Amino acid sequence: MAHRLTVWRAAQLLGVSRGQLQALVREGRLALDDGLVSSEQLLALYPQAQLEDSGMLERTQAIRNDAFARRVRERTLPSQEVLAQRLFHQSTELAEVRRHLQRYHGLVTGLRDRLRAETTWRGPQALADDIDRALGQVLASEVADPLEAMDDMLKLMSAQVTIRPSGHEFSVMGHDTLLQAGLKAGLRLPYGCGNGSCGMCKVRVIHGEVCRTQPFDYVLSETEKAQGYTLMCAHTAASSDLTLETLEATGPQDIPPQELVATVRSVTMLGADTAQLHLQTPRSHRLRFLAGQSVTLGLAGAGGDLQSTLPIASCPCDDRNLHFLVTRDQEGDFGAAVCAGLKSGTPVSVRGPMGDFVLAEGLRPLLFIACDTAVAPIKSLIEHALALEAAPAMALLWLATRPDGHVLANQCRAWSEALDAFEYTPLSHPDPQAGVTQVIESLRADLFAIDCDCYLAGPASFVSQIDAALMAMGVPSAQRHTLVLS
Numbered sequence: 261m262a263h264r265l266t267v268w269r270a271a272q273l274l275g276v277s278r279g280q281l282q283a284l285v286r287e288g289r290l291a292l293d294d295g296l297v298s299s300e301q302l303l304a305l306y307p308q309a310q311l312e313d314s315g316m317l318e319r320t321q322a323i324r325n326d327a328f329a330r331r332v333r334e335r336t337l338p339s340q341e342v343l344a345q346r347l348f349h350q351s352t353e354l355a356e357v358r359r360h361l362q363r364y365h366g367l368v369t370g371l372r373d374r375l376r377a378e379t380t381w382r383g384p385q386a387l388a389d390d391i392d393r394a395l396g397q398v399l400a401s402e403v404a405d406p407l408e409a410m411d412d413m414l415k416l417m418s419a420q421v422t423i424r425p426s427g428h429e430f431s432v433m434g435h436d437t438l439l440q441a442g443l444k445a446g447l448r449l450p451y452g453c454g455n456g457s458c459g460m461c462k463v464r465v466i467h468g469e470v471c472r473t474q475p476f477d478y479v480l481s482e483t484e485k486a487q488g489y490t491l492m493c494a495h496t497a498a499s500s501d502l503t504l505e506t507l508e509a510t511g512p513q514d515i516p517p518q519e520l521v522a523t524v525r526s527v528t529m530l531g532a533d534t535a536q537l538h539l540q541t542p543r544s545h546r547l548r549f550l551a552g553q554s555v556t557l558g559l560a561g562a563g564g565d566l567q568s569t570l571p572i573a574s575c576p577c578d579d580r581n582l583h584f585l586v587t588r589d590q591e592g593d594f595g596a597a598v599c600a601g602l603k604s605g606t607p608v609s610v611r612g613p614m615g616d617f618v619l620a621e622g623l624r625p626l627l628f629i630a631c632d633t634a635v636a637p638i639k640s641l642i643e644h645a646l647a648l649e650a651a652p653a654m655a656l657l658w659l660a661t662r663p664d665g666h667v668l669a670n671q672c673r674a675w676s677e678a679l680d681a682f683e684y685t686p687l688s689h690p691d692p693q694a695g696v697t698q699v700i701e702s703l704r705a706d707l708f709a710i711d712c713d714c715y716l717a718g719p720a721s722f723v724s725q726i727d728a729a730l731m732a733m734g735v736p737s738a739q740r741h742t743l744v745l746s
Protein backbone atom coordinates (compact mmCIF):
# COMPACT_ATOMS: atom_id res chain seq x y z
CA MET A 261 0.00 0.00 0.00
CA ALA A 262 1.32 3.47 -0.87
CA HIS A 263 2.70 5.58 1.97
CA ARG A 264 0.87 8.90 2.45
CA LEU A 265 2.65 12.10 3.34
CA THR A 266 1.94 15.77 3.89
CA VAL A 267 3.12 18.05 1.08
CA TRP A 268 5.65 19.59 3.45
CA ARG A 269 7.17 16.21 4.34
CA ALA A 270 7.17 15.06 0.72
CA ALA A 271 9.09 18.21 -0.24
CA GLN A 272 11.63 17.47 2.50
CA LEU A 273 12.17 13.92 1.29
CA LEU A 274 12.44 14.81 -2.37
CA GLY A 275 14.59 17.90 -1.78
CA VAL A 276 12.21 20.21 -3.66
CA SER A 277 10.32 23.24 -2.39
CA ARG A 278 6.82 22.94 -0.98
CA GLY A 279 5.75 25.56 -3.53
CA GLN A 280 6.90 23.26 -6.36
CA LEU A 281 4.70 20.40 -5.14
CA GLN A 282 1.80 22.75 -4.49
CA ALA A 283 2.09 23.96 -8.09
CA LEU A 284 1.80 20.31 -9.25
CA VAL A 285 -1.34 19.96 -7.12
CA ARG A 286 -2.82 23.08 -8.69
CA GLU A 287 -2.01 21.80 -12.18
CA GLY A 288 -3.80 18.53 -11.34
CA ARG A 289 -0.64 16.43 -11.75
CA LEU A 290 -0.49 15.48 -8.08
CA ALA A 291 -3.65 14.45 -6.23
CA LEU A 292 -4.25 15.70 -2.71
CA ASP A 293 -6.38 13.42 -0.56
CA ASP A 294 -7.30 14.82 2.84
CA GLY A 295 -4.20 17.03 2.71
CA LEU A 296 -1.92 14.07 1.90
CA VAL A 297 -0.14 12.86 -1.23
CA SER A 298 0.75 9.27 -2.03
CA SER A 299 4.35 8.06 -2.35
CA GLU A 300 3.34 6.14 -5.49
CA GLN A 301 2.45 9.33 -7.33
CA LEU A 302 5.50 11.16 -5.99
CA LEU A 303 7.79 8.42 -7.25
CA ALA A 304 6.12 8.55 -10.65
CA LEU A 305 6.77 12.31 -10.80
CA TYR A 306 10.26 12.12 -9.29
CA PRO A 307 11.67 8.75 -10.40
CA GLN A 308 15.15 9.81 -9.29
CA ALA A 309 13.95 9.33 -5.69
CA GLN A 310 13.43 5.62 -6.42
CA LEU A 311 16.13 3.50 -4.80
CA GLU A 312 16.80 0.31 -6.64
CA ASP A 313 17.76 -1.98 -3.83
CA SER A 314 16.87 -2.44 -0.21
CA GLY A 315 20.33 -1.54 1.10
CA MET A 316 19.43 2.11 1.29
CA LEU A 317 21.90 3.09 3.97
CA GLU A 318 24.83 1.48 2.17
CA ARG A 319 23.62 3.03 -1.03
CA THR A 320 23.34 6.49 0.48
CA GLN A 321 26.88 6.23 1.74
CA ALA A 322 28.27 4.77 -1.43
CA ILE A 323 26.81 7.09 -4.02
CA ARG A 324 28.12 10.52 -3.34
CA ASN A 325 25.96 12.27 -5.88
CA ASP A 326 22.70 10.80 -4.72
CA ALA A 327 20.49 13.73 -3.73
CA PHE A 328 19.03 11.98 -0.72
CA ALA A 329 22.45 10.95 0.56
CA ARG A 330 23.60 14.53 0.19
CA ARG A 331 20.66 15.78 2.24
CA VAL A 332 21.37 13.16 4.89
CA ARG A 333 25.04 14.17 5.07
CA GLU A 334 24.12 17.86 5.26
CA ARG A 335 22.15 17.36 8.44
CA THR A 336 23.75 17.95 11.77
CA LEU A 337 22.95 15.15 14.15
CA PRO A 338 21.20 15.95 17.42
CA SER A 339 22.94 15.19 20.70
CA GLN A 340 23.48 11.53 21.62
CA GLU A 341 20.80 11.77 24.29
CA VAL A 342 18.17 13.14 21.89
CA LEU A 343 19.12 10.63 19.22
CA ALA A 344 18.81 7.80 21.73
CA GLN A 345 15.36 9.00 22.78
CA ARG A 346 14.15 9.24 19.19
CA LEU A 347 15.55 5.80 18.44
CA PHE A 348 13.80 4.44 21.51
CA HIS A 349 10.45 5.96 20.43
CA GLN A 350 10.83 4.66 16.89
CA SER A 351 11.82 1.18 18.10
CA THR A 352 8.83 1.09 20.45
CA GLU A 353 6.56 2.02 17.55
CA LEU A 354 8.18 -0.61 15.35
CA ALA A 355 7.81 -3.29 18.03
CA GLU A 356 4.14 -2.37 18.39
CA VAL A 357 3.56 -2.64 14.65
CA ARG A 358 5.41 -5.98 14.55
CA ARG A 359 3.29 -7.30 17.43
CA HIS A 360 0.11 -6.27 15.60
CA LEU A 361 1.30 -7.89 12.38
CA GLN A 362 2.09 -11.13 14.15
CA ARG A 363 -1.37 -11.14 15.71
CA TYR A 364 -3.04 -10.51 12.36
CA HIS A 365 -0.93 -13.19 10.75
CA GLY A 366 -1.89 -15.61 13.51
CA LEU A 367 -5.54 -14.70 13.07
CA VAL A 368 -5.48 -15.29 9.32
CA THR A 369 -3.56 -18.59 9.45
CA GLY A 370 -5.82 -19.79 12.32
CA LEU A 371 -8.87 -19.03 10.20
CA ARG A 372 -7.34 -20.83 7.23
CA ASP A 373 -6.64 -23.93 9.36
CA ARG A 374 -10.21 -23.96 10.64
CA LEU A 375 -11.50 -23.72 7.10
CA ARG A 376 -9.22 -26.59 6.05
CA ALA A 377 -10.60 -28.69 8.89
CA GLU A 378 -14.09 -28.16 7.53
CA THR A 379 -14.59 -31.13 5.19
CA THR A 380 -18.33 -31.24 4.71
CA TRP A 381 -18.50 -28.92 1.69
CA ARG A 382 -16.12 -27.41 -0.84
CA GLY A 383 -16.66 -23.65 -0.15
CA PRO A 384 -14.38 -23.38 2.93
CA GLN A 385 -11.58 -25.29 1.11
CA ALA A 386 -11.69 -22.82 -1.78
CA LEU A 387 -11.60 -19.94 0.71
CA ALA A 388 -8.58 -21.47 2.46
CA ASP A 389 -6.83 -21.78 -0.90
CA ASP A 390 -7.59 -18.11 -1.55
CA ILE A 391 -6.08 -17.14 1.81
CA ASP A 392 -2.95 -19.19 1.06
CA ARG A 393 -2.58 -17.51 -2.29
CA ALA A 394 -3.10 -14.03 -0.80
CA LEU A 395 -0.59 -14.68 2.00
CA GLY A 396 1.92 -15.94 -0.56
CA GLN A 397 1.47 -12.80 -2.62
CA VAL A 398 1.90 -10.52 0.38
CA LEU A 399 5.07 -12.25 1.49
CA ALA A 400 6.54 -12.47 -1.99
CA SER A 401 5.68 -9.22 -3.67
CA GLU A 402 5.43 -6.46 -1.09
CA VAL A 403 8.31 -4.14 -1.99
CA ALA A 404 9.49 -1.62 0.55
CA ASP A 405 8.28 1.89 -0.26
CA PRO A 406 11.49 3.95 -0.69
CA LEU A 407 9.87 7.18 0.42
CA GLU A 408 8.58 5.50 3.57
CA ALA A 409 12.08 4.20 4.31
CA MET A 410 13.60 7.65 3.69
CA ASP A 411 10.93 9.19 5.90
CA ASP A 412 11.79 6.81 8.76
CA MET A 413 15.49 7.52 8.42
CA LEU A 414 15.15 11.30 8.34
CA LYS A 415 12.77 11.22 11.30
CA LEU A 416 15.58 9.90 13.45
CA MET A 417 17.94 12.66 12.44
CA SER A 418 15.41 15.48 12.36
CA ALA A 419 12.11 15.40 14.18
CA GLN A 420 8.95 16.55 12.45
CA VAL A 421 6.85 19.12 14.30
CA THR A 422 3.28 20.14 13.49
CA ILE A 423 1.75 23.25 15.00
CA ARG A 424 -1.96 23.29 15.84
CA PRO A 425 -4.24 24.97 14.90
CA SER A 426 -2.30 26.47 11.94
CA GLY A 427 -1.13 23.09 10.61
CA HIS A 428 2.32 24.57 9.88
CA GLU A 429 5.16 22.06 9.97
CA PHE A 430 8.90 22.22 10.48
CA SER A 431 11.90 20.01 11.16
CA VAL A 432 14.11 20.17 14.22
CA MET A 433 17.68 19.53 13.19
CA GLY A 434 20.94 19.24 15.06
CA HIS A 435 21.04 20.91 18.44
CA ASP A 436 18.26 23.40 17.68
CA THR A 437 15.58 24.05 20.25
CA LEU A 438 11.95 23.92 19.13
CA LEU A 439 11.92 27.73 19.02
CA GLN A 440 15.09 28.04 16.92
CA ALA A 441 13.89 25.40 14.48
CA GLY A 442 10.45 27.00 14.13
CA LEU A 443 11.94 30.46 13.51
CA LYS A 444 14.36 29.05 10.92
CA ALA A 445 11.37 27.59 9.11
CA GLY A 446 9.85 31.08 8.92
CA LEU A 447 7.08 30.52 11.48
CA ARG A 448 5.81 33.47 13.49
CA LEU A 449 6.02 31.74 16.85
CA PRO A 450 5.35 33.59 20.09
CA TYR A 451 8.42 34.24 22.26
CA GLY A 452 10.22 36.87 24.28
CA CYS A 453 13.57 36.38 26.00
CA GLY A 454 14.66 33.24 24.16
CA ASN A 455 16.40 31.98 27.30
CA GLY A 456 13.73 30.45 29.50
CA SER A 457 12.81 33.34 31.76
CA CYS A 458 9.69 35.06 30.34
CA GLY A 459 7.37 32.13 29.60
CA MET A 460 6.12 33.67 26.34
CA CYS A 461 7.13 30.66 24.25
CA LYS A 462 4.92 28.32 26.31
CA VAL A 463 3.21 25.65 24.16
CA ARG A 464 1.10 22.60 24.86
CA VAL A 465 2.44 19.26 23.71
CA ILE A 466 -0.47 17.42 22.11
CA HIS A 467 1.44 14.43 20.80
CA GLY A 468 5.00 13.19 21.25
CA GLU A 469 7.69 13.98 23.77
CA VAL A 470 10.16 16.78 24.36
CA CYS A 471 13.43 16.89 26.25
CA ARG A 472 15.17 19.78 27.95
CA THR A 473 18.20 21.30 26.23
CA GLN A 474 19.05 24.01 28.75
CA PRO A 475 18.11 25.10 32.28
CA PHE A 476 15.31 27.68 32.56
CA ASP A 477 14.07 30.02 35.30
CA TYR A 478 10.43 30.33 34.31
CA VAL A 479 8.23 28.25 36.61
CA LEU A 480 5.40 26.31 35.01
CA SER A 481 2.49 25.72 37.40
CA GLU A 482 1.55 22.17 38.36
CA THR A 483 -1.66 22.56 36.31
CA GLU A 484 0.33 23.67 33.26
CA LYS A 485 2.70 20.74 33.66
CA ALA A 486 -0.23 18.35 33.97
CA GLN A 487 -1.74 19.81 30.80
CA GLY A 488 1.49 19.21 28.91
CA TYR A 489 2.83 22.77 28.66
CA THR A 490 6.51 23.28 27.92
CA LEU A 491 8.90 26.06 26.86
CA MET A 492 9.98 25.98 23.23
CA CYS A 493 13.19 27.91 23.87
CA ALA A 494 14.49 25.34 26.37
CA HIS A 495 13.37 22.07 24.78
CA THR A 496 13.83 20.01 21.67
CA ALA A 497 11.91 17.08 20.21
CA ALA A 498 12.58 13.74 21.86
CA SER A 499 10.20 11.84 19.59
CA SER A 500 10.30 11.86 15.80
CA ASP A 501 6.81 13.29 15.50
CA LEU A 502 5.62 16.11 17.68
CA THR A 503 2.40 18.09 17.67
CA LEU A 504 2.34 21.39 19.57
CA GLU A 505 -0.51 23.79 20.23
CA THR A 506 0.20 27.52 20.13
CA LEU A 507 -1.06 30.66 18.42
CA GLU A 508 1.32 32.15 15.86
CA ALA A 509 1.37 35.86 15.12
CA THR A 510 -1.03 36.68 12.31
CA GLY A 511 0.51 40.07 11.50
CA PRO A 512 2.41 43.09 12.85
CA GLN A 513 -0.36 43.78 15.39
CA ASP A 514 0.73 40.64 17.29
CA ILE A 515 4.36 41.70 17.64
CA PRO A 516 4.93 43.76 20.81
CA PRO A 517 7.06 46.94 20.74
CA GLN A 518 10.51 46.30 22.15
CA GLU A 519 13.55 48.28 23.23
CA LEU A 520 17.02 46.88 23.54
CA VAL A 521 20.65 47.78 23.16
CA ALA A 522 22.55 45.86 20.49
CA THR A 523 26.23 46.15 19.64
CA VAL A 524 28.01 46.69 16.34
CA ARG A 525 29.51 43.49 14.92
CA SER A 526 30.78 45.07 11.72
CA VAL A 527 30.41 47.87 9.21
CA THR A 528 31.16 46.76 5.65
CA MET A 529 31.38 49.33 2.87
CA LEU A 530 29.48 47.91 -0.13
CA GLY A 531 30.23 50.98 -2.27
CA ALA A 532 31.69 54.45 -1.77
CA ASP A 533 28.54 55.69 -0.01
CA THR A 534 26.71 52.57 1.12
CA ALA A 535 27.50 50.46 4.18
CA GLN A 536 26.11 47.25 5.58
CA LEU A 537 25.68 47.59 9.32
CA HIS A 538 25.61 44.34 11.27
CA LEU A 539 24.26 44.56 14.83
CA GLN A 540 24.05 41.76 17.35
CA THR A 541 21.50 41.71 20.16
CA PRO A 542 22.29 40.28 23.60
CA ARG A 543 21.65 36.53 23.80
CA SER A 544 18.98 37.14 26.45
CA HIS A 545 17.26 40.04 24.65
CA ARG A 546 16.60 39.36 20.99
CA LEU A 547 14.41 41.32 18.64
CA ARG A 548 11.17 39.66 17.62
CA PHE A 549 10.05 41.08 14.28
CA LEU A 550 8.49 40.16 10.96
CA ALA A 551 10.38 40.24 7.69
CA GLY A 552 9.98 43.63 6.01
CA GLN A 553 9.61 45.62 9.27
CA SER A 554 11.75 48.58 10.38
CA VAL A 555 13.31 49.77 13.64
CA THR A 556 14.67 53.05 14.94
CA LEU A 557 18.39 52.92 15.66
CA GLY A 558 20.08 55.31 18.07
CA LEU A 559 23.76 56.05 18.27
CA ALA A 560 25.50 58.28 20.77
CA GLY A 561 27.39 60.82 18.63
CA ALA A 562 29.75 63.67 19.43
CA GLY A 563 26.98 66.22 18.91
CA GLY A 564 24.25 64.25 20.72
CA ASP A 565 22.16 61.20 19.88
CA LEU A 566 21.93 60.27 16.21
CA GLN A 567 18.82 58.42 15.12
CA SER A 568 17.56 56.77 11.98
CA THR A 569 14.57 54.57 11.15
CA LEU A 570 15.69 51.77 8.87
CA PRO A 571 14.17 48.61 7.43
CA ILE A 572 15.83 45.43 8.66
CA ALA A 573 17.64 43.69 5.82
CA SER A 574 17.93 40.28 7.48
CA CYS A 575 15.54 37.42 8.21
CA PRO A 576 13.63 37.07 11.50
CA CYS A 577 14.83 33.45 11.53
CA ASP A 578 18.09 34.86 12.93
CA ASP A 579 16.80 37.27 15.54
CA ARG A 580 20.20 38.04 17.09
CA ASN A 581 21.95 39.25 13.95
CA LEU A 582 20.32 42.32 12.43
CA HIS A 583 21.55 43.75 9.13
CA PHE A 584 20.86 47.22 7.68
CA LEU A 585 21.83 49.12 4.55
CA VAL A 586 22.99 52.62 5.45
CA THR A 587 23.81 55.40 2.99
CA ARG A 588 26.18 58.24 3.77
CA ASP A 589 23.39 60.81 3.28
CA GLN A 590 21.00 58.97 5.64
CA GLU A 591 18.85 61.35 7.74
CA GLY A 592 20.76 63.49 10.25
CA ASP A 593 24.36 62.45 10.64
CA PHE A 594 23.55 58.80 11.33
CA GLY A 595 24.60 57.61 7.86
CA ALA A 596 27.79 59.66 7.89
CA ALA A 597 28.72 58.26 11.32
CA VAL A 598 28.18 54.66 10.18
CA CYS A 599 30.04 55.15 6.89
CA ALA A 600 32.94 56.75 8.79
CA GLY A 601 33.23 53.37 10.55
CA LEU A 602 32.04 52.21 13.96
CA LYS A 603 34.14 50.15 16.32
CA SER A 604 33.00 46.59 16.93
CA GLY A 605 31.09 46.55 20.24
CA THR A 606 29.71 50.11 19.91
CA PRO A 607 26.27 50.16 21.57
CA VAL A 608 23.30 51.00 19.34
CA SER A 609 19.78 51.33 20.76
CA VAL A 610 17.06 49.49 18.84
CA ARG A 611 13.37 50.47 19.11
CA GLY A 612 10.58 48.74 17.23
CA PRO A 613 9.61 46.88 15.18
CA MET A 614 7.17 48.90 13.10
CA GLY A 615 5.53 48.72 9.70
CA ASP A 616 3.17 46.36 7.93
CA PHE A 617 5.20 45.65 4.79
CA VAL A 618 5.22 41.93 5.58
CA LEU A 619 4.61 38.72 3.63
CA ALA A 620 0.96 37.92 3.13
CA GLU A 621 -0.18 34.33 3.62
CA GLY A 622 -0.66 32.59 0.32
CA LEU A 623 0.78 30.32 -2.30
CA ARG A 624 1.07 32.71 -5.21
CA PRO A 625 4.36 33.48 -6.99
CA LEU A 626 6.10 36.52 -5.51
CA LEU A 627 7.29 39.55 -7.45
CA PHE A 628 9.66 41.94 -5.67
CA ILE A 629 10.50 45.37 -7.10
CA ALA A 630 13.02 47.63 -5.37
CA CYS A 631 14.89 50.85 -5.99
CA ASP A 632 18.42 51.34 -4.63
CA THR A 633 18.83 50.53 -0.90
CA ALA A 634 15.09 49.90 -0.54
CA VAL A 635 16.19 46.41 -1.50
CA ALA A 636 16.92 45.96 2.25
CA PRO A 637 13.35 45.05 3.36
CA ILE A 638 12.93 43.11 0.10
CA LYS A 639 15.98 41.00 1.03
CA SER A 640 14.38 40.27 4.40
CA LEU A 641 11.12 39.25 2.68
CA ILE A 642 12.95 37.02 0.19
CA GLU A 643 14.87 35.28 2.97
CA HIS A 644 11.64 34.75 4.88
CA ALA A 645 9.89 33.40 1.77
CA LEU A 646 12.81 31.03 1.17
CA ALA A 647 12.55 29.77 4.76
CA LEU A 648 8.81 29.16 4.28
CA GLU A 649 9.37 27.33 0.97
CA ALA A 650 5.78 28.12 0.04
CA ALA A 651 6.15 30.35 -3.03
CA PRO A 652 6.18 28.42 -6.32
CA ALA A 653 8.38 31.10 -7.93
CA MET A 654 10.02 34.43 -7.12
CA ALA A 655 11.28 37.29 -9.26
CA LEU A 656 13.26 40.38 -8.25
CA LEU A 657 13.50 43.52 -10.33
CA TRP A 658 16.02 45.91 -8.83
CA LEU A 659 16.59 49.39 -10.16
CA ALA A 660 19.85 51.14 -9.22
CA THR A 661 19.97 54.90 -9.70
CA ARG A 662 22.89 55.66 -7.37
CA PRO A 663 26.55 55.44 -8.42
CA ASP A 664 27.08 52.56 -5.94
CA GLY A 665 24.83 50.41 -8.14
CA HIS A 666 23.50 47.01 -7.04
CA VAL A 667 25.29 46.75 -3.73
CA LEU A 668 23.96 43.25 -2.98
CA ALA A 669 24.38 41.93 -6.52
CA ASN A 670 26.37 38.87 -5.39
CA GLN A 671 23.61 37.80 -3.05
CA CYS A 672 20.96 38.19 -5.78
CA ARG A 673 23.05 36.26 -8.30
CA ALA A 674 23.58 33.52 -5.72
CA TRP A 675 19.81 33.16 -5.26
CA SER A 676 19.19 33.03 -8.97
CA GLU A 677 21.96 30.46 -9.53
CA ALA A 678 20.97 28.26 -6.60
CA LEU A 679 17.21 28.32 -7.10
CA ASP A 680 15.41 27.16 -10.23
CA ALA A 681 12.40 29.30 -9.54
CA PHE A 682 14.18 32.58 -8.78
CA GLU A 683 14.58 35.20 -11.48
CA TYR A 684 16.78 38.26 -10.94
CA THR A 685 16.67 41.30 -13.22
CA PRO A 686 19.08 44.14 -12.36
CA LEU A 687 18.28 47.46 -14.04
CA SER A 688 20.16 50.72 -13.73
CA HIS A 689 19.75 54.30 -14.83
CA PRO A 690 21.09 57.49 -13.24
CA ASP A 691 17.81 59.25 -13.97
CA PRO A 692 15.17 57.87 -11.55
CA GLN A 693 12.31 58.71 -13.92
CA ALA A 694 13.93 56.88 -16.84
CA GLY A 695 14.57 53.99 -14.40
CA VAL A 696 10.87 53.76 -13.57
CA THR A 697 10.10 53.51 -17.30
CA GLN A 698 12.67 50.70 -17.59
CA VAL A 699 11.02 48.76 -14.76
CA ILE A 700 7.56 49.11 -16.31
CA GLU A 701 8.86 48.07 -19.73
CA SER A 702 10.54 45.04 -18.17
CA LEU A 703 7.30 44.00 -16.56
CA ARG A 704 5.51 44.21 -19.91
CA ALA A 705 8.30 42.45 -21.84
CA ASP A 706 8.28 39.56 -19.33
CA LEU A 707 4.63 38.79 -20.10
CA PHE A 708 4.09 39.53 -16.46
CA ALA A 709 1.55 37.21 -14.77
CA ILE A 710 -0.89 39.17 -12.67
CA ASP A 711 -1.67 36.26 -10.36
CA CYS A 712 1.20 36.98 -8.02
CA ASP A 713 1.79 38.96 -4.83
CA CYS A 714 3.81 42.09 -5.60
CA TYR A 715 6.09 43.80 -3.06
CA LEU A 716 7.29 47.22 -4.04
CA ALA A 717 9.80 49.38 -2.09
CA GLY A 718 11.50 52.65 -2.92
CA PRO A 719 11.07 56.43 -2.97
CA ALA A 720 7.52 57.84 -3.13
CA SER A 721 7.51 58.65 -6.86
CA PHE A 722 8.98 55.22 -7.80
CA VAL A 723 6.42 53.39 -5.67
CA SER A 724 3.40 55.39 -6.81
CA GLN A 725 4.20 55.10 -10.53
CA ILE A 726 4.94 51.39 -10.47
CA ASP A 727 1.97 50.69 -8.23
CA ALA A 728 -0.24 52.51 -10.75
CA ALA A 729 1.30 50.46 -13.57
CA LEU A 730 0.62 47.20 -11.70
CA MET A 731 -2.96 48.30 -11.08
CA ALA A 732 -3.36 49.10 -14.78
CA MET A 733 -2.03 45.61 -15.59
CA GLY A 734 -4.84 44.17 -13.49
CA VAL A 735 -3.08 43.25 -10.22
CA PRO A 736 -5.74 43.53 -7.48
CA SER A 737 -5.01 45.91 -4.62
CA ALA A 738 -4.88 43.04 -2.08
CA GLN A 739 -1.91 41.66 -4.00
CA ARG A 740 0.02 44.94 -4.15
CA HIS A 741 2.13 45.70 -1.07
CA THR A 742 4.09 48.93 -0.95
CA LEU A 743 6.71 50.58 1.22
CA VAL A 744 7.80 54.17 0.70
CA LEU A 745 11.31 54.98 1.88
CA SER A 746 12.97 58.35 1.56
Ligand code: FES
Nearest residue numbers: 452453454459493
Ligand atom coordinates in the same frame (compact mmCIF):
# COMPACT_ATOMS: atom_id res chain seq x y z
S1 FES B 1 11.14 32.88 25.07
FE1 FES B 1 11.12 33.50 27.14
S2 FES B 1 10.84 31.62 28.17
FE2 FES B 1 11.04 31.02 26.11
